[in-house]
Amino acid sequence: MQQKYQIVSGTGTANNATPTVALIAAQGAGKVIRITAYIITVTTAATGGSGIVSFKDGTTTLMSWDANALMNSQVNLGEGIGYPISANSAFNLVAENAGGNQATVNGSCVGYVVQ
Secondary structure, eight states, X not given: OOOOOEEEEEEEEEOSSOOEEEEEOOOOTTOEEEEEEEEEXXXXXXXXXXXXXXXXXXXXXXXXXXXXXXXXXXXXXTTTTOEEOOTTOOEEEEEEOXXXXXXXXXXXXXXXXXX
16 A cells, blocks of 8 residues: 655745744654755855854754855755654754854755654
């Protein structure tokens, strides 16, 4: 019997004014999001040094990149596999740690929900 999953996706921009953006909201108790692909692009570099951009499982950093220069990263983690996010946690895009202004970063992701 083939199992069907709910597909979820999100797009957002984190910056100095809004440093944390939920790309995919928590799906509820006992539900896990598995991220299958993402794209992240720094369109304006952080100022003052030490800037980073990251994807977070709630508040836990999953992947992070230097945001002191323009960059782009994209990954396809495989349909039907994906990277699991903790149950009832959001998948967040974050710009942080800059000595001056935070970077402006665009992020998009897709995944599915497992009960």
